[in-house]
Amino acid sequence: MLRQENALKNRKEAEEAKKRYKEKRLYRFKKLNQKTPKGQPLMRGKIELMLEALQQASDS
Template identity: 65%
Template sequence: LKAKEQHNKVKQEKIEKQEAKKKAQEERNQKLQEYKKKKHERFKKLSKKTKKGQPVMTGRLELMLEKIQSSK
């Protein structure tokens, strides 16, 4: 009986540990996806060019405004 209880306890702990690890991995992946999306949007705003090849300033100004508002 004791050995069986011990085995079940160890098995349960192992399952809980695996679930916690899986949950942490999912959270990490979600944060990484959000970071990549934000980075891609920022790159799109900064890389826009006019017909003559000059950078479009509206995107840069938007990013500066966001940065100022977030720092307040």
């Protein structure tokens, strides 16, 4: 019984971690994939991601 509960708990945690990872990846992709009307990449998305990374690093 205990073994089954642990397996279920581990599976649920793995699914949640996978979901968080996919959401984070999609967020990054959307930020980095933005283009100008002429097709050039927007730097705003890259700068926002760098700023977020710096803020997280300074909080830690």
